[in-house]
Amino acid sequence: MSRYARRMAHLSARIFGEYTREKTYTATRIINEFKSMPKYKDPEIINYYPKHPEASLLLVRLREHGLFRDYHADFKEEFAAQRAARGKGRKKPDLTTKE
Template identity: 50%
Template sequence: MSTNYTKYAKLINASTNYASRMRRLSNRIFGEVAIPTNPKSMKVVKIFSARPLHSDKEIVEYYPRHVETHALVLRLRELGLFRDEHQDFKEEMRRLRELRGKVKVWRRHLDDKKD
């Protein structure tokens, strides 16, 4: 006793023209590749069948913790466990400027104060 599904499976596996056309139609309906292709083309098919990146929550809502990371690096630098060469350079330039007497004094222009 065979069911309709087994008859359909046998029909699809047959090598007739009708079977090959039905196999292509079935592949199109279920979103598979209709005609067998080379592996290079299958890679493109896999890429396009994958979930788009803009719908991936991990990628869209990614936010690096800049403030916490910066505070951690500053604290590690104070303890001597991290070396920030750029900050060291800026401090050295500031120290050398002070030794030469070239300290910049920042003044605000107060246009609001009119006596």
């Protein structure tokens, strides 16, 4: 490559916003990193985790139909039932009497 051709290639690269120096492995990797889509806009990264609210609502509905066993919810219900049987817990206000 002649000196003129090198200078024209350099000038062309500068005009069109391309990389002007010799490309090493590191420089190529950095260039490709900046060319790629930002991580915060990448749909694969944004939508990585499942939709937790929908999944938990689905599990609650399955539990209501008896198709899923949630041991923690069973424990909480049993504990609340035992407290109610002992007469503990919040008293419900009597709305029938007037003061």
